[in-house]
Amino acid sequence: MTDTSVLINFLAVDQTRLLLEHPRYDFMLTDHVRVEITEHYGDQFARLEAILLDGSLPQLTVNTPEELELFATLALQRRLGAGECAAIAAAVYRKCGVAIDDRAAIKHISRFYPDTHIETTQSIVVGLIRFGVLDVHQADHFKEQWQSHYRFRLPFRSFRDIL
Numbered sequence: 806m807t808d809t810s811v812l813i814n815f816l817a818v819d820q821t822r823l824l825l826e827h828p829r830y831d832f833m834l835t836d837h838v839r840v841e842i843t844e845h846y847g848d849q850f851a852r853l854e855a856i857l858l859d860g861s862l863p864q865l866t867v868n869t870p871e872e873l874e875l876f877a878t879l880a881l882q883r884r885l886g887a888g889e890c891a892a893i894a895a896a897v898y899r900k901c902g903v904a905i906d907d908r909a910a911i912k913h914i915s916r917f918y919p920d921t922h923i924e925t926t927q928s929i930v931v932g933l934i935r936f937g938v939l940d941v942h943q944a945d946h947f948k949e950q951w952q953s954h955y956r957f958r959l960p961f962r963s964f965r966d967i968l
Contacts, residue, residue, distance in 0.1 A: 806832075806833055806834070806835070806892045806895050806896040806899070806901055806902065806903045806904065807824070807832045807833065807834050807838065807892065807903075807904040807905075808838060808888055808889050808892040808903065808904060808905040808906070808907070808910070809838045809841045809842060809846075809886070809888040809889070810905060810906040810907060810926070811904040811905060811906055811924070811925065811926050811929065812824070812832075812834060812838065812842070812853070812904075813842065813846055813849055813955075814906070814926045814951060814955070814957055815926075816842075816846070816849035816852045816853055817848075817849055817950070817951065817954070817955045817957075818947045818950050818951065819852060820947065821852065821853075821856055821861075821862070823929075823933055823938065823939065824862075824929070825856070825861050825862065826938065827929070827932070827933065827938075828936045828938065829932065829936070830902065830904075830924070830929075831863075832862060832904065833862070833863045833864070833865055833895075833901075834862060834863075834864055834865075834892075835864070835865055835866065835867055835888070835891035835892055835895055836864060836865070836866050836867070836891070837867065837887040837888045837890070837891035837892075838888040838891065838892060839853065839857070839864060840887070840888075841886065841887065841888040865895060867891045867894050867895050869898060871894075871898045872894040872895060872897075872898045873894075875890075875893070875894040875897060875898065876890045876891055876894040879893060879894065879913075884909055884913075885907065885909065885910050885913070889905060889907055889910045892904075892905060893905075893910065893913070893914060893918070893921075896914075896918075896921050897918050897921055901922075902921065902922035902923065902924055903921060903922070903923055903924070904923075904924045904925070904926075904929060905923065905924075905925065906925050906926055906957075911923055911925070926951075926957070926959075927959055927967075930944050930947070930948075930964065931964065931967065931968065934964060934968065935968075941963065941964050941965045941968070944964040945963050945964055945965075948963075948964065
């Protein structure tokens with residue numbers, strides 16, 4: 806399950822194929838994540854629509870009573886956005902991992918749902934390098950684009966430094 810933040814990072818550099826071709830994970834998004842992208846990320850929305858139309862990225866609805874209850878509980882706390890709440894609720898009750906970059910959300914998941922696997926943009930890229938799908942030079946290029954144009958920063962100089 807992917808939250809808006811991770812999906813936007815890959816959409817921004819036009820590299821959603823890396824998520825779609827990931828050797829270990831099958832990414833999905835919720836309706837709430839799609840709405841967040843529609844409302845706040847117009848440039849990336851066209852790219853997202855193309856992948857949704859061809860069926861490459863499954864979209865699901867948070868709609869079971871358990872998911873809706875957790876979604877509402879998280880939303881009422883007003884610390885997380887709707888996309889994060891939906892991604893967490895779906896991941897917890899569908900027993901899948903969640904791709905999310907928000908520190909508060911990660912802390913919440915780790916504390917209350919320790920069995921839910923968490924991936925971040927950074928860990929996904931590191932995994933792609935280790936699987937040989939991406940090389941360090943390409944990953945550093947994306948990192949530079951994220952930092953220069955999209956306000957997403959990673960706390961190291963090069964992916965080589967953390968491998």
